[in-house]
Amino acid sequence: MMNEPLLTADDIQGNIAPGFGKQYQLFVSLKLHEATAGRWLLKALLPAVTPMSEVYHQVQQRKQYLSEGKTPPDDLHTTWLNLAISAAGLRLFGRTEIEPLDSSFRKGMAALSGTLGDPRQAQINGQPNPGHKDHWLVGGPENEGDLLIIIAADTVDQLEQQENWLHGIIHATEGVEIIHTDKGERLPGDKEHFGFKDGISQPGVRGLVPTEPPEPLTTRYLTAQAKSGPEFGRPGQPLIWPGQFILGYPRQSKTDYRAALPVPTDIPPLARNGSFLVYRRLRQDVAKFLKATEAIADRLQQEPDFSHFDKARVQAAFVGRWPSGAPLVRTPQTDDETLGEDRFANNHFGFSDRVEDSELTNGLQISGTSTGDYWGLRCPRFAHIRQVNPRDLATDQGPAAQTLAHSILRRGIPFGPLYNHAESPDSLKNKTERGLIFISYQASIKEQFEVLHSRWINSESGPEDAGLDMLVGQNHDPHRPAYFRLRTNNVVAKEFEVDDIDWIIPTGGGYFFAPAISALKLLSEA
Helix, strand or coil: CCCCCECCCCCCECCCCCCCCCCEEEEEEEEECCHHHHHHHHHHHHHHECEHHHHHHHHHHHHHHHHCCCCCCHHHCCEEEEEEECHHHHHHCCCCCCHHHCHHHHHCHHHHHHHHCCCCCCEECCEECCCCHHHCCECCCCCCCCEEEEEEECCHHHHHHHHHHHHHHHHCCCCEEEEEEEEEECCHHHECCCCCECCCCCCEECCEECCCCCEECCCCCECCCCCCCCCECCCCCEEECHHHCCCCCCEECCCCCCCEECCCCCCCHHHCCCEEEEEEEEEECHHHHHHHHHHHHHHHCCCHHHCCCCHHHHHHHHHCECCCCCECCCCCCCCCHHHHHCCCCCCCCCCCCCECCEEECCCCEECCCECCCCCCCCCCCCCHHHHHCCCCCCECCECCCHHHHCCCEECCEEECCCCCCCCCCCCHHHHCCCEEEEEEEECCHHHHHHHHHHHHHCCCCCCCCCECCCCCCCCCCCCCCEEEEEECCCCCEEEEEECCCCCEEEEEEEEEEECCHHHHHHHHCC
């Protein structure tokens, strides 16, 4: 830990790390029609931009209260704000030096939509094809955003006050146009709209926060580490060098779990302490997901080897976890809510190697020795958590250690009302749009987000040659069915086709850069 770099925590935006994580969030996409207006707006917003240091301090305060069994006081209810700018927005300011760092950022999400698995045909049989970029609410060819504003709050009233304040500033600025606004809200139990606990598996960012004395940004809970493999903050949370997410710091080795690579020499000053941001607006069709997984279960139950796959187990197989968050690797037959709710145990497993018990710094013992699941007999190889995070498995990209170099920091939040299972799918509430605002931070969109999305989630080979990710994968060719492979107990793979898996539909997005606060100040000056 002593050789980890000191982070410039007052300059790095706080949603990058440790992340906002508040109950309510607002996402506003703006078009900047002239540089003067953009500079004026940045100057007006700068005092409200929240650094890593402030977010970290409050997160630690909340942890302290909760560890003592106390409710955090109301004075910890705050609002936070962060900004991100597209390549087109930076060009408006006459700044293009970040573009060579990432060709995908330079091109933009709309231009690369087809490579992400999004539909490539705007229309099918004369009808609009949902998910095609021409139909996006934000980020399509005609409505790409230059500036993304993220506001987080602990209460609805706080968020509304901040929204009114923001609109006042925007409306007072000529040459600025609101393209789209979304409001996100964390659902009960931190679940997403299909009913599964989300956000469990996140990497830990190495680096020290300049407190007195300096302390690690990612809390270290383990009393001892294994002699080989990754180091962990808490069980299942690998520690990754900060340059993999924040520019200007040591990067993660692709061959050694614990080694750092030198800071790249080609990072321009404007990029230091910044991070590339991916924004995806994803609509979830819950009724379609429920109907499809029930039909798949009925089909599997006709197969002697898979007769135990009822609808709940099919859905869990698609995710790789049960609704509680309990991983299939550790409890393949039924959900285990106690395991799912235990944040020190629900991510403590591997797909290949044996995982032993761990002792925590608070004296607790994390039980649950796992023998691994190389063939995917417990957690199928097409499961979402296995496709995007193969953990200790070698993949098409290289050795298992390389998976850490493709990690991203996820900062998403659901939007829309909960689906009411007691009502008809056609009821007014159930027909209301719902989904996920996906936000991720990384040092390279091309080598991190797009590897996960294009080469693993939406590739039929994926990291383990298992078919598409059946939860979030897309089949952009409407004439070719998707498929997944299940293995019997004698490790024979059997393939199953599914005609339609579009229960998650992209409706907007964009590629952005979240500059350091000092860089935002520089951009705001003439």
